[in-house]
Amino acid sequence: MSNIIYLGYEFNVEPLQPATEILIAELGYAGFESFVENEKGVTAYIQKEEWHPNILDDIQILKSSEFTIEYTFGEIEQTNWNAEWEKNFNPIVVDDLVTVRAPFHDIPTTKYDLVIEPKMSFGTGHHETTHMMIQHILKNDFKGKTVLDMGCGTGVLAILAEKVGATKLDAIDIDNWCYLNSLENVERNNCNHISVYEGDVKLLEGKKYDIIIANINRNILLQDIPVYAKSLNKNGKLFLSGFYEDDLGFITKKCLENSLIFEDKTLKNRWIAAQ
Secondary structure, eight states: OOOEEEEEEEEEEESTHEEEHHHHHHHHHHOEEEEEEEEEEEEEEEEEGOOOOTTTOOOOGGSSSEEEEEEEEEEEOGHHHHHHHHHHHHOEEETEEEEOOOOOOOOOOOOOOEEOOOOOSSSSOSSHHHHHHHHHHHHHHOOOEEEEEEEEEEEEEHHHHHHOOOOEEEEEEEEHHHHHHHHHHHHHOOOSEEEESSOGGGGGTTOOOOEEEESSSSHHHHHHHHHHHTTTTEEEEEEEEEEGGGHHHHHHHHHHHOOOOOOOOEEEETTTEEE
């Protein structure tokens, strides 16, 4: 495993909402990849090699007079991450059907039990986008389908897709930590049909899927939607999230340019999941 060093930013936000949601969205665009919300605001994590001294210059909400946002930051050792997420990671239940929990939580009675150790990876179901993507998976037919989970993070969406019937799945993330974490979680959940890869859309060349799930961010989605469109089988479906309500117009326009038709959306705290 590569020696990835993270920086952690502790943001204290007053009032908490909607400032915290806006802050997370803007930080995501700037390159921050993991977030833990708390009673004072949010802790945001970014790889040290992606960091630069002006990383917060384009975070507009920090300049807003409507909110008071203060922050400190410092280097985070990987060995400290387990203790950090164990303090903050509580089980979640989605639509009384899916529980996302850590190995040390009690076994639930829901139909689907997903055991996830997120470590530094994004995707536990706590964030609105992951929660909504879980709902989209539950509402659609995945039986016998080939599926791509692009930007898989913890692998949680691919794991659920297999549990609801998908028979061949690829999970891809550009981040080495996410790649390794997804491998661990796939094995932990006894999944036999998921292949995990480290990389980006270049890995999709020559591949076709019935369903593509991409929970990333607006800029990456806009860049990669043409590749997703070419990688879909006839009558295939594309599920997108990781962007803000105000960005739906840009996403829909890019999809239409690539012969993809908007069908439905879910909205949660101004975040969007669309298909």
